[in-house]
Amino acid sequence: MKNWLQNFLTRWLPMKMKVIALFYGVSGAGKTHFLKHTQWHLIKTGEPFVAYVDLRKVASEYEFYLRILEALARFGFIEDFLDKISNLKDSRSINELTSGVRFGWVAKQFGFDPSRISSWMYGRLPYPKERWIQSVKEDADISRTTLSELLKAFFKMNDRRFPIFLIDHVEDILGEPPKNYMSKDAKVETIKHLRTIGEYSNIMIALDHEDYSIYRQHFSDFKASNYSEFRLSSLESGTFEEFFSELRNCIVDESKLSAVDLAPLVDNERVTESSYPLTEDCIGFLRTLRTKQPGIVLTLLNHALRASEEESDKELITRGFAEKAVRTLIPFSLVVCSNCKLKLNQINIDFLPKHNRPCTILRIECPLCNSPAQELLPLVLDRLVVDTSALVDLCVSAIFERRPDRGESQRVTIYIPKAVRDELAGWEKRMEMRAASRSALTELLRMQGLRRHGLAIIEDNIGREPGRKEKVLARYTNSVDRIII
Structure with a gap:
């Protein structure tokens, strides 16, 4: 992913290539973080045409259309486009700009008035007598055509450059059934809108699902572009060490570390230069968690660090503070059998038969080794x-x-x-x-x-x-x- 980002910033973007990338994996693996990280790098390099688009709570193709339109407005493009067509005042010239026929005809009907054209673009027809003009809100084909013509005009008006959309939580519209009470017809139309965006834009998509195969059919049209896929997962043994090493490099000032006295034990736990600001016992405890997505680990560490500063006035995270954070935020990560060390997805609770003294529990045990597991009840x-x-x-x-x-x-x-x-x-x-x-x-x-x-x-x-x-x-x-x- 680092190599891909480097190529995107230094090679493909300057060459004005169209790029599409898909990032998928478990929740908390770092997909949103990477999209925001990419956005930060693009803004840092002076790229003005980048927008983050969150698809949560999108319940129709019209709401998806509005999210993209609002992103284009943040670029300042919508205002520039309306000024352009109001100055042209010629439907043929407008159609040449948009490589279509829709905007030229609509602009002519509204007398090339930018405020009235803007109202039509956002689905608000300005006057009752003009209701016979098809609305982007009521007709999915019209909104899709409007999007494609806008993006084609963007390409021509910005020195043949593509806008960059960072689209997050696309699973909300691709799921079966889709979330947010979206109808099946709305889902089909929204997917068509997404493919239209892919034809005329650089897009980076985050899909919050580990099994990508069930969504693969929706991305087949993107293969003709410079297309990449990346799977993000939980931290394993090797990546776990690399994650902590890079995190430490980001937050620790090596020039000031020499002034920190690491010799005394902190709550009977040792701190070394390689573990600071965590104790070695804390790092060992975090390795045992069942849930080890990067985003969740960062949330735990932030919670533990705040607790440490409030209670001890030290910027050190001990195992005790980490355990408290886990019990508060993700108690299921502690569900481990004390006998066989299995990370449990369930525990077995056996009751007496239905008509033989109900309300009597016989056993609470691990499903693998059948050892007692009553201490896990508060967690599960x-x-x-x-x-x-x-x-x-x-x-x-x-x-x-x-x-x-x-x-x-x-x-x-x-x-x-x-x-x-x-x-x-x-x-x-x-x-x-x-x-x-x-x-x-x-x-x-x-x-x-x-x-x-x-x-x-x-x-x-x-x-x-x-x-x-x-x-x-x-x-x-x-x-x-x-x-x-």
């Missing part, structure tokens, strides 16, 4: 989704009773799906389910007690409504518990 109990079986068997309150502090150190979020509420409502009308219904309602009352004492947050009626067939089937099976939330 962050969010609970309950089903009807868990309510009938009083599982939630039983787990709280087995926590070392009975849940007083950390508030747990408990989710009750709509499907579960619907099933319980059906039980109340069936004589044979009255006992199970009373048991479930008793557990719900206990959970409300946990909420009143500040030990839990309850999110009720979440998820989708079960379908009619699912409700009928739930009378005979437990299928309603498997509805995806």
Whole structure:
């Protein structure tokens, strides 16, 4: 990635080549950081036409269009373009500038008035009598054509240079289903808009997903350009050492390090020139974490450093401060079996059979070596989704009773799906389910007690409504518990 950035800044950009790059990988691996790092280098070299575009909360192709239009406005290009066409006052000359026919015709309809043309570009038709002019807000083909003509005009007006868009969180529009309540038709049109941007711009795209194969089909049209792909992942043993070495080079002033007394132990932990401002025990602890994305490690270190400055007035990070930061921010990274040292994705909690003394836990153990794992409960109990079986068997309150502090150190979020509420409502009308219904309602009352004492947050009626067939089937099976939330 460093070599790619160097080539982009020193070779491809001066040669006015069109470049497309995709950065994908796990959340926190450093994709957004690299986009901002690239933006900083471009601004530092005097490149005026670079914009960061965040696609979070984009729910339609029109909103995507507006994000790009706003980026072009930040360059100052929209204002220059409107001045240009108002001075030309000739539809043929405007069409030659945009290599299309849309802007010349629209400008003529509005009398080459830049304010009225601007309103049309942003989807705000200025006068009722002109509503017969097709709107970029209502017609995806019109907004896509408008984008392509604007970018072609940009190329001609700026000495045959391409604008540079740093597009982040593209997974919000490419996912299946797409996020932000985007319809399937809107997703298709937005992808077409993205490809239009790729035809007439330099773009660097960040995709927050480790499995790139499911998105590969959307980037096939980019292969004709100078196209590169980079996968960013968690820090492994070799890259972990390199990451800390480069981080240290960025934040430590070697000329002042000689004045720091490294001989005394700090909380019985040793500090060396190679580990400063971390203790060696702290670095060893960070190596054991299950979650080691660069962005997350930086967040942990910032949190630990602030705590160290507040409590000890020292700019040193010990293992104790790092552990506190991890327990606060990413407690799941500490879920490691004390016996087999397996980094656990789950722990097994075995209850007695349904009709044999409910609310009794037999074992809490590692799924691999079956060794006791009760001490891990405070770490893994962050969010609970309950089903009807868990309510009938009083599982939630039983787990709280087995926590070392009975849940007083950390508030747990408990989710009750709509499907579960619907099933319980059906039980109340069936004589044979009255006992199970009373048991479930008793557990719900206990959970409300946990909420009143500040030990839990309850999110009720979440998820989708079960379908009619699912409700009928739930009378005979437990299928309603498997509805995806």
